[in-house]
Amino acid sequence: MTTADASKAVGSPIAFDAVLFLSFGGPDEPADVRPFLENVTRGRGVPPERLDEVAEHYLHFGGVSPINRLNLEMIDSLRGELVSRGVDLPVFFGNRNWHPMIEDTVVEMYRAGHRRVLVFPTSAWGGYSGCRQYNEDIGRALSAATAALPEIASDPMLLRKLPQYWHEPSFVEAFGDAVIRAVGQLPNRPVRPRLVFTAHSIPVAADRSDGPAGSGGQLYQRQVSAAAAAVAEKAGYGTEFDLVWQSRSGPPQVPWLEPDICDHLEIVATQGAEQVVVCPVGFVSDHLEVVWDLDNEAAETAERLGLGYVRADTVGTDTRFIALIADLIDRYRGGEVPTGPTSLPGDDAGRELGCADNGSTCRAVCCVPARRPART
Structure with a gap:
């Protein structure tokens, strides 16, 4: 049988x-x-x-x-x-x-x-x-x-x-506590450290096609933004945080989500920030994009700018x-086919941040990969 x-x-x-x-x-x-x-x-x-x-x-x-x-x-x-x-x-x-x-x-x-x-x-x-x-x-x-x-x-x-x-309470709570621990590693100052969230950048064309057809795209970007907001709230920052991107690759003529973390550190330094906590909310563990882009390149940029810098833990452990x-x-595990929640937080336009195909085989019109340009 x-x-x-x-x-x-x-x-x-x-x-x-x-x-x-x-x-x-x-x-x-x-x-x-x-x-x-x-x-x-x-x-x-x-x-x-x-x-x-x-x-x-x-x-x-x-x-x-x-x-x-x-x-x-x-x-x-x-x-x-x-x-x-x-x-x-x-x-x-x-x-x-x-x-x-x-x-x-x-x-x-x-x-x-x-x-x-x-x-x-x-x-x-x-x-x-x-x-x-x-x-x-x-x-x-x-x-x-x-x-x-x-x-x-x-x-x-x-x-x-x-x-x-990304929206599960345990995910948010673990990252929120990681931010609180990171803040505690910096000297106390009158102004608390600037909180900056990072996630892996993607091509702008891919960002526009992320999500079910007709949803307006930007599903990944909107989910990361919602998760960052929830973690910032858990860590006591309310709405005071920045969201930036990292680890872009691909041909230089192809636009990706910006600003890049290192470029953003240059900006916050000119705005008078003295300390920065960076939370890699887009990653579940300390793989190469975290240990190179954040613990090396971003840390070196912060040192050059005179910024106090701590990177919050990822949640894998x-x-x-x-x-x-x-x-x-x-x-x-009992046999029910996994499906996403029927309702998730929405954005300012009232769009749900979920996906009808969450946990199921994707439809032909959901998150269709953008056509990649030929290399020249």
Whole structure:
């Protein structure tokens, strides 16, 4: 009997039987750096000299990205959290751009007998890069597994991405406390430190197409702004914060979301700021974009400008964040197809910040990737 037949026989969905922790990936040694970057940028028109520049960032840290180690630490913590709750679900690890690749992990899971898998992505956000591309990863991996294992045709496998979680209270609370700790690391001054939130920049064209057709776009940007506002409120800053962007790549002629964090530090220094706390709300762990762009480039810029500077922690090691992942798994492991909340905070135009396809396979008209210009 196939998985689908068994579902019909019992008259209810079959419970999910495993978890796939899906992330971006990163090099484990210097020889991995260039192949990894070529995987990341394939088809994007990124000039070779830009790859050389980014490769130097990785080589600064011995050619090893911290992302795989951090993900493995989160997975170990998640396994412990699930065990403590009496939830017997194995957790597997797969990546989009480097080993262990999601294609290999899905084959491993199928051979281990798993047919219904919840997928936790290490992106909290909507939009193409934060959401739809993870569904594309899942589809690609299933196609590869079907080609490698013909028996999947008669005994199918379902992978379903868990919903976006940027708005979850535990996410906001963990980042809010991280900001409070960071403020406490700076000397007391009459004027409290300037609070600056950062997230990964994306091309302006992609920003315009993020979200369901007809929604006005900018889904990712609006979600990041709403999350920053919630964290600032939790940290006691109210509406007094800045939102900037970092880690842009791609051809220089393609506009991306601005201002860049380092450019913004130049501006706040001219405005009389003396201290700055930077919160990387767009990232769940201290991978290369955080440790290079914020702990090196931004920190050096702040020092040159005479600004006191502290970078707030990411939430990956916070027990509340691990509990949040377990909560999402618990919420959907019984067989219910994951879906996003029916109502989310809105923006000034009254647009909801959710996505009708949140947690489900994306529609053809939701977060369609922008056409990339040919490299010249």
